[in-house]
Amino acid sequence: MYQALQIMFLTIAISAIVGFLVSFLIFLLTKLVNIGKKSEEQEKTLQNEELELALAVAVVFAGKQPK
Amino acid sequence: MNFHFTQVFQGFNLIAYQWEHDWKIVVGRIVLVILGVLMVHLGRKGILEPLLMIPMGLGMSTINAAMMFFDPINMVKKTPVDPTKVGTLFLDSIEANNDNLMTLCQVDWLQPIYTFAFSNGLIACLIFVGIGCLLDIGFVMARPFQSMFIALFAEMGTLLTLPIAMLFKGMTLGEAASIALVGGADGPMVLFGSLQMAPHLFVPITVVAYLYLALAYGGFPYMVRFLVPRKLRMIEMPKEKKEFKATSGEKLIFSVIACVVLSFLFPVASPLFLSLFLGIAIRESGLEKFRFLVGEIVLYGSTLTLGLLLGILCDAKTIMNPSVLPLLILGIISLGLSGIGGLIGGYILYFATGKKYNPVIGIAGVSCVPSTAKVAQKEVSHDNPSAIIMQYALGANICGVITTAIITAAYICLIKQ
Numbered sequence: 043m044y045q046a047l048q049i050m051f052l053t054i055a056i057s058a059i060v061g062f063l064v065s066f067l068i069f070l071l072t073k074l075v076n077i078g079k080k081s082e083e084q085e086k087t088l089q090n091e092e093l094e095l096a097l098a099v100a101v102v103f104a105g106k107q108p109k
Numbered sequence: 110m111n112f113h114f115t116q117v118f119q120g121f122n123l124i125a126y127q128w129e130h131d132w133k134i135v136v137g138r139i140v141l142v143i144l145g146v147l148m149v150h151l152g153r154k155g156i157l158e159p160l161l162m163i164p165m166g167l168g169m170s171t172i173n174a175a176m177m178f179f180d181p182i183n184m185v186k187k188t189p190v191d192p193t194k195v196g197t198l199f200l201d202s203i204e205a206n207n208d209n210l211m212t213l214c215q216v217d218w219l220q221p222i223y224t225f226a227f228s229n230g231l232i233a234c235l236i237f238v239g240i241g242c243l244l245d246i247g248f249v250m251a252r253p254f255q256s257m258f259i260a261l262f263a264e265m266g267t268l269l270t271l272p273i274a275m276l277f278k279g280m281t282l283g284e285a286a287s288i289a290l291v292g293g294a295d296g297p298m299v300l301f302g303s304l305q306m307a308p309h310l311f312v313p314i315t316v317v318a319y320l321y322l323a324l325a326y327g328g329f330p331y332m333v334r335f336l337v338p339r340k341l342r343m344i345e346m347p348k349e350k351k352e353f354k355a356t357s358g359e360k361l362i363f364s365v366i367a368c369v370v371l372s373f374l375f376p377v378a379s380p381l382f383l384s385l386f387l388g389i390a391i392r393e394s395g396l397e398k399f400r401f402l403v404g405e406i407v408l409y410g411s412t413l414t415l416g417l418l419l420g421i422l423c424d425a426k427t428i429m430n431p432s433v434l435p436l437l438i439l440g441i442i443s444l445g446l447s448g449i450g451g452l453i454g455g456y457i458l459y460f461a462t463g464k465k466y467n468p469v470i471g472i473a474g475v476s477c478v479p480s481t482a483k484v485a486q487k488e489v490s491h492d493n494p495s496a497i498i499m500q501y502a503l504g505a506n507i508c509g510v511i512t513t514a515i516i517t518a519a520y521i522c523l524i525k526q
Contacts, residue, residue, distance in 0.1 A: 067367065
């Protein structure tokens with residue numbers, strides 16, 4: 043039982059630290075590398091990219107539709 | 110020529126034999142056949158997860174009906190056959206001898222899939238690739254700390270069930286940790302973890318895990334309604350000042366970095382990390398043909414195979430093993446505590462944000478992707494159709510997958526020491 047409690051507390055610490063590390067990694071990427079923040083031009087490109095993706099997906103799925 | 114009824118209809122012969130020697134097995138078989146039919150029915154109705162429940166229920170009913178006197182190994186080896194040995198033409202999950210396994214692969218039609226895809230965790234990894242392909246990591250990238258906070262609270266069952274399980278007589282640390290992983294609500298993770306920590310119990314643990322995961326789909330809405338008052342369920346999330354939008358290239362970069370960092374930290378769970386982030390990378394790299402292959406064929410093909418195999422593994426002898434009862438109790442404790450933990454996390458954010466955060470999002474931290482996120486949105490929409498919380502719920506949901514993988518890896522490392 044003592045060992046189980048020890049493992050539980052260690053796991054809580056590990057998952058909290060690693061979870062924070064992953065979150066911090068994302069935070070660093072978004073703040074330092076400026077991921078996610080777009081200028082107007084980038085925004086437009088992103089929208090086009092999303093549209094192209096949606097069209098590509100639609101083409102793939104259209105193949106499955108019964109004619 | 111003499112006609113022997115029991116020789117032609119072998120099922121009756123076995124029932125008569127088992128009734129004489131161990132009547133409980135006969136009762137167990139009948140109960141499991143009925144339970145299987147019920148699972149198919151509830152899956153068809155949408156009360157339980159149909160993708161899993163229909164093949165599993167059918168498999169469970171069939172395997173308990175299709176038992177016979179069968180000794181394939183001696184039969185193939187042409188050595189004296191044990192006339193009282195009970196078996197099926199599906200698979201044998203207990204056999205561990207390599208020579209015998211190769212013999213069984215030639216006789217039992219599901220044995221090759223079980224041996225080469227199920228018992229080594231391949232199917233868990235394939236499902237993870239498919240799940241990864243469904244995940245939009247952008248939801249996590251938009252609010253990483255918030256999502257991770259909820260996900261960590263939603264692991265309460267995974268963490269607390271470990272010491273609780275040790276209160277059961279004869280339970281080892283590996284067994285306790287394996288059943289505690291049910292709280293993570295990630296079937297592939299339970300399969301992978303139990304294979305590493307309690308290989309002798311991985312069949313019942315995985316069966317229990319998937320049974321409860323299917324129940325979670327039907328049970329969590331009641332937990333939400335019971336623990337979160339209607340007034341709070343109706344809360345609309347405030348509109349964000351600046352909408353976060355990452356390109357697919359940026360999401361791909363994040364996936365690669367996260368996969369490498371997590372695999373470096375926890376090599377024991379690296380197959381799971383690679384599988385998950387491979388799915389995400391395929392989604393974000395614009396490889397549409399791969400995306401279709403993984404998101405449709407691999408994911409659904411693996412789910413069908415997994416459901417069928419789990420059903421086939423539910424024979425009366427396995428399920429009526431005395432060690433299964435504590436697993437059934439601990440599984441529900443673990444999953445229930447995780448749900449409560451997620452909602453506690455939601456409540457903490459509700460108070461921390463000045464009562465602006467919808468606490469129902471907490472349930473999505475239980476990483477049953479995307480079921481719990483759907484449950485959260487459905488419960489909120491039921492009371493307030495204009496409240497959209499899906500993007501927050503999916504963020505917590507995806508983080509839940511990552512935290513469960515971290516805890517699985519931590520348990521494997523700490524317990525195998």
